[in-house]
Amino acid sequence: MKELKDWMLLKLTVDKRLILTYCIIYFSWGMLMNWFGAEVQIAKFTYWWQVITCYIFYMVPISLLLRGLPFHAQYAYGLVAMCLLEFGGYALETSYAYPNNLLDQFFNVRNFSLAMALFFALYFPIGNWAVGKVYRTLFK
Helix, strand or coil, rough: CCHHHHHHHHHHHHHHHHHHHHHHHHHHHHHHHHHHHHHHCCEEEEECCCCHHHHHHHHHHHHHHHHCCHHHHHHHHHHHHHHHHHHHHCCCCCCECCCCCHHHHCCHHHHHHHHHHHCCCHHHCCCHHHHHHHHHHCCC
16 A cells, blocks of 8 residues: 555656646636536536536546556546546536436437546546646746
8 A cells, every 4th residue: 555655646746837737728628628518518517616626636636647657548547537526426416417418319318427437538648648748848
C-alpha cells in the first residue's frame, strides 16, 4: 500500500502551471459539454458548479495519475473511473438524463450510462494529450 501511495504522490507532484493548464482546459471542456448536453437534451448536471467537482476535483487528479500511460491503458483505467462517476451521478440524481434522449433512442435506456461512460473515458487520453500540447507550447 505504501508503494501505491508513493507512486501516486510522485505522479501528483507536478508543476503548478501544469495543474492550472489542466484546470482551465477541463473546466472549459466541462462547461461546454454540460451546455451541449442540455442544449440537445441528452443529459446535464443538476447544478452548474458540478463541473468543478467532476472535471477539476475528480478528473484532473485521475488524468495526472494516468499521464504517460499508453492510450489503451488510460482509456481502460478512465473507463473504470467514469463508470463510478456516471453510476454515482445518476444513482444520486445529481445528473439529469432527459427522457427519451438521443442516446436512449440509439442505444436503449438501459445502456445510457454505459454509453456515457464509454464516451467520457476518452477524456483521459485525449485530455492528457491536449493539455500536454498546450503546456509544452506555453511553458517549454
